[in-house]
Amino acid sequence: MGIPYYPGCTLSTKAGGYDRSGRAVAAALGMDLVELPNWQCCGATFPLATDNSLALIAPTRVLYEAEQAGEQVATLCAICYHVLKRTQTTLAKDTEMLERINWFTEQDYEGRVEVVHFLQLLRDQLGWEALAERVVRPLTGLRAAPYYGCLLLRPYNEIGLDDPEAPLILHDLLRALGAEPVDFPYNIECCGSYLTVREPEISEGLSREIVASSREHGAQVLVTACPLCQFNLEYPQRATGFGRTGNETPILYFTQLMAVALGLPEEDWGMEDHYVDPRPLFETA
């Protein structure tokens, strides 16, 4: 049975490897992600204005499309997840706002659809043990540091995926894949997010500390669920040029590690567009 899936803009462009690896591992696990037939941008930020009704229209259109497809909609992108999930919880509480948006869009979103992150499906529907049983190429010896960032977890009372101060969901996933999750103190520090556009020196500074801390704790790779975190952590490393210094840390999507561990062919890994090429780590001897 397929799960309605909202890829979002970034996964359709810059983060194509996340989308490709995600769909491939979902299919391999019998949890096919079925793209919504008609979708648009979610807005990419959750509006925090006093009157945010206008900015909630875009995500509500997505939720409406999802509601036509089923009871759940799955995402991979942490930002889309954040925006859609918060829109869902906001409209569940604020029926007046829901009516106002429906009046404007001339759609009839009922507020039934549940926004889920693919990680949540792996944890709650499949289960880590079942996932571990499907692993054909355990990532034994790989010291992978889960990096959660902000938007996947916060604010807890609206998102509720995992404890925002002590998250474990990526740790558990990595363990199921046979890798060694590396705990490091910066795993929930902000990467700078959209500051990378207007004040890149701030996000580059933050990212450097995050990557450095993960290396101090012995991590070989960083693992994320967010395309913006991935970019912010990886892009500043481009200047050194991959392979020149040996001091780069590949930044991977969790789905890419899953694709390797599930024994999927290399074209499903989606690793060819990284500034820091992670593939040498997985070359078979």
Add this chain to the structure above:
Amino acid sequence: MSRIGVFVCHCGINIAATVDVERVARELGQDANVVFATDYKYMCSDPGQQLIKDAIAEHDLDGVVVAACSPSMHERTFRQAAGDAGVNPYRCEMANIREQCSWVHQREPEQATEKASEIVRTLVAKVQQDEELAPSYFPLTRRALVIGGGISGLEAALGIARSGYPVVLVERQDHLGGKMARLSGTYLNFEAAPGLLQRRVEQVLSHPHIEVMLQAQVTGLDGYVGNFQAWVADVSAREAGEPPAEPRRIDVGAIVVATGWDPYPLNRLPEYGGGKILDVVDGLTFEQMLQPGAEIRRPSDGRVPQEVVFVQCAGSRDPERGVSYCSKVCCMYVAKQAMLFKQRVPEGQAYVFYIDIRSAGKGYDEFVQQAMEAYDVLYLRGKVSKIFARGDRVVVWGADTLVGRPVEVEADLVVLATPMLPGSGALTLAQTLHISADGYGFYNEAHPKLRPVESLTAGVYLAGAGQGPKDIPEAVSQAGGAVAKVLQLFAQETMVQDPTVAYVVEDICSFCGVCVPACPYEARELDPLRRVATVNAALCQTCGACVVACPNKASRIHNWEPGQVLAMADLLVK
């Protein structure tokens, strides 16, 4: 025909400025059952009461209506006066024309006067059918049960016992002293807690009037104020895995609940490394390191820490992740701990992260200033965001909001000033004792201002941190207050029971039982032999829930009979 007197009070200008009191008296004087009606400036004053007594004698009154304030103010006053003059006190009623009339209708004097007359008329109708009642009396057990053997419980037990009454002190642990036994030097003079406590414990143990039951727990409570039956179970057998012995029945007249507090679980603070990093401890753990004879050493490697960071409000005042309240004692004990640390490790450095300093109390602020100035404890105003391990040190990320900069301190030991939680088991005990607790599990006092040491269940009193976070002097004061309440109760010859309580007309009771769960005070039972519902008059609070619930109108309240209520209603909806 009745011979009723109506007495309309001006309450200075409280009533008279709005209600035309003379007119009310004049109009009521025309009622066929009213033989005398007058008004007076202050009915509750001695001349006012004398006026009522004289009128009773002069006009041979058989009922009295005083139109004045709320009965909760002065019903007792006027019933006493009526009784002194020979009218049955329960045939004296108050018509509330102040709170329910003049105060709320100040802009409508005309309608207020009409309403006042109507209110008084309804009470005149009620008094006509009031029965002559007498209060009942029952004996009282002058023995107290104190639950909890910490400082509050010890103080309460000693206070009651020294007044000559026997006390049973029940403690769940195998020793007395509670949390205070784990403290070091106390503020403000660093006097060692164990020493202070030991004197109290010895006094309790050697007092002939106090029976101490250790490893014991109150598991049941029957009865009512003055006549409780408590069931106390020995928990040592259960802990040893043996079958528990039968609980022992102890008859007491009053109960003091002093179950204290418990520390906040460190693993609820993962952002501060709580439960993960060995060298992150809570205040109570650090207290034990500061106790006489103990040493300040890092739990991880036993080294003496040189740099110690104290984090105030760790989990407190944090509605999102912790508890919303302030535990009140932490600002003070952190200052004390920082100073004790500096006394033991003079070359060390202590840092305190704080939101604000709450040092209200005699000498308290001076004490904190002493930490800053005489001991060079570095106070940093800002919340700590994160604590993590770096090598064998503990890194604290915070902010110094006074200079507007993030701060990082690499420490050897971190002490979290975590919130005080109500004792584990407090909620179960609250259910057993039929007392209420707030959303956190702290026992509710009967009134936050005027009845701070009483629970809402008569005869059950509160002392110590089980009612809310507090320090030793406050716990001791509250225990003293609870003792005074117990002694007030024990000073009575007998317990007086007001007669205006619920009763059952047994002829028409169908034994259906709906009144039993309707009663919020557990005052109703079914008598299986006679097949009728019964009322425990001592527990009844005259709320009327059973009257409404009874389909047969078999459940009634003395002097609130259906005929009376209907007669009153008829006057209003004619």
